[in-house]
Amino acid sequence: MPIRFHEATKTFHLYNQHLSYLMKVLPGGELIQLYCGKALHDRPDFDHLFECRPRPMSVCCSEEDDALSLEHLRREYPTCGTGDMHLPALDARTPAGSRLLALTYREHSIVPGKPALEGLPATYVEAPEEADTLRMVLADDRAGVTVTLYYTIFRDFAAIARHAEIGYTGPGTLELDCAMSLCLDLPDADYEMMELTGAWARERQIVTRPLTAGVQGVYSLRGCSSHHFNPFLALARPGSGEIAGEVLGFSLVYSGNFAARADVDPYHQTRVTMGIHPQNFCWPLTTGQTFTTPEAVLV
Template identity: 45%
Template sequence: DKLINLKVILSYSVFNEENVIARSAHFINEGKSSLKILRALSMGIDFDHNNFDMLSLSGSWARERHVVRRGIVHGTQSIESRRGASGHSENPFIALMDKNADENSGEVYGFSLVYSGNFLASVEVDQYDTTRVVMGINPFDFSWKLEPGEEFITPEVVMVYSGEGIGDMSKTYHRIYINNLMKSKFRNIERPIVINNWEATYFDFTEDKIREIAKQASELGIEMMVLDDGWFGKRDSDNCSLGDWYVNKNKLPNGLHSLAEAIKSYGMKFGLWFEPEMVSPDSDLYRTHPDWCIHVPNRHRSLGRNQLILDFSREDVRETVLKMLTDILSGADISYVKWDMNRNMSEIGSALLDSTRQQETAHRYMLGVYEVMDKITDRFPNVLFESCSGGGGRFDPGILYYMPQNWTSDDTDGVERLKIQHGTSIVYPACAMTAHVSAVPNHQTGRITSMDFRHAVAMSGNFGYELDVTKLNDDEKAYIKQQAAFYKSIRRVIQFGELYRLESPFDGNDTSIIYVSEDKKEAVLFLYRVRSIPNEPLRRIRLRGLNPNYTYKVGEEALISGEQLLNYGIYTPDELSWGDYKSSIILLEAQ
């Protein structure tokens, strides 16, 4: 733009072996006066017709990423976040597809934003029935002052084309995000079976109790003990101590090093929960630096979960947090970090930015978070980092770059997880999804489901436990030991095989998925039924992803050709036909 001397470079990354283009925009002020950017989206693409359905992943806390499909109409339809994070309500992803497109056929165009803050994805149909898709940072409450010589780069949108339905689009995203996005060395390494103490103890634990859980878990084959919220400051509830990242000696009198060494002596690794982006008003950090939170001077500071958000746009905040994290991770043998973030933004402002830059706060905050994540993961490359945000409130490619897995939802109920994990798999690979078996009645829904069902649902991701194993009886412990050993035998296929969704929980009572190894020689089939159906006719399901030229051992005995499994299928097993909340796991192995 010669009038204002603004140069905009549109950047395209084209992948030779994938139907993928990544697009971003680069703004450069080549003039002598400052400019203010009011809208800086990452991509725009036009289609010459409007015969599309739009797919998005919507929901809320405990109901993340439910699949929503609707026909597009004249005018503008959009999804967005205005809350400072990508959020529980909408994931930064949409797809346009043929009206008749399904899992296995039809043209599909996917758009996924590599960003964790406020975003907008908009589809507009004009009077001539043409369709425009745009995506990027949400213009709401955003501007960016660009001084002479300064640059601004937007986050990338990863665009995927599939001519073979939604499933092929998903598998492309899975490959590209594992191979070309995740920087962690763990991206191709099998993830451990974890036990987290949160639903077992909440804040009410002692060092002896954590050791007791870990010792019992180690005897059952569980590989990682993760200590959740409550180990620091004076933290006995959620109303204090965030920001005071030093050990609570009332709970852990011998410190983290001693606890980690004890857990290692059981043959396990040790992990720890943090919430580095937050501060409690009742904390030493806040009393010392009350201006370090995001706030507007002389305005009320609204609390969420009794906490405020630290202003990561400030270098002093970032350096202080980074030092505290580094000191903790250097002081004990910690192999795993769960990085949480439990509230969204309000009264958005920064004490260090002048009045002309206040609308830069939310984006500068996100860039600051990325900087700290980048530095801490580089300093501790042997630590497996998992992201969390009130469950799955920031499950997006921006975070996935730094942390190769995400707590999928705070809702651990098996029935609800069928929908949550199905929707998540539309874009994100199984190795990015963490899923745990919890106690019943479930703490989020009150539902009572069987051990079999809960295990079968949790095994379709990074598997673990969220319960007090010391309270189990001998039969339950023997069962968990057996299931842990079983998962270890199949986890490579689950975490890094190709995922095929056969039946959707959004379409009915039954859900089925199959994971197939890269060489097509191994597969794991999961079948789920929520409600019993009396006197049901025989039901047959066709499999996907297998080699038609192989003969597969199906379960314990049957030998069936790949061609038959693909074209005719198999009958669902009898164990699904009696009682609610039933499941079956069937192994297939080429002979």
């Protein structure tokens, strides 16, 4: 279950015998996602998976390149104010009132095992050789914001555990209004969304519906996950079943206000976000403080 970093192409490959997860750092420092699915053989260059083409009425990163738009790139931890029109993973307000954050790659490290998630429920391993963890640091130096993304891939399971730590080193107080545990951009919307809902004495009813344009999902504002809506989503290719098919599952290891949503844009690209519900959420950070999101598991 190695985690490989290919320096020449700035590509990260997390894989085991079941799955592969690929990320790439662009020349400007933006961290994007290339692939999530069945296991691939490792290679130094996966740039054939990078989709970048001009689209009308898009917000572009520069006048010289009308194909590079954060509105259409598959981003790992998107923020507000940089041209991305989808739901963000992070929305924060600086002391000056700005919500614009431009997170770029700073550094990374790879460690054996799975670090404990202090004060929060989480998956775990009993020996370091059962998992590897990638620690990815993104930063906006002007705003004094750092985001550390954790990805743990397990040796024997088709699963990746994720969470984020948001740190602040600037003056005054940074207010977090949204901090998701997981964000996953998918290149298409040909999925059926499965959710678990119910009520007293009829818990865990399976509800399936096709993805459509716009935002759909489940949430809870009851202060707990509850039997009304479970903090879980699955996206299945049409025709998938118990024995065969392609299914992505998302589960939040947390009981509290949560949101699990799929946002489909006009080009049929899908963004899945999962974490603490942003309604009534506001977490202040002063200089030197950090906030840790709950863990989410991608299967």
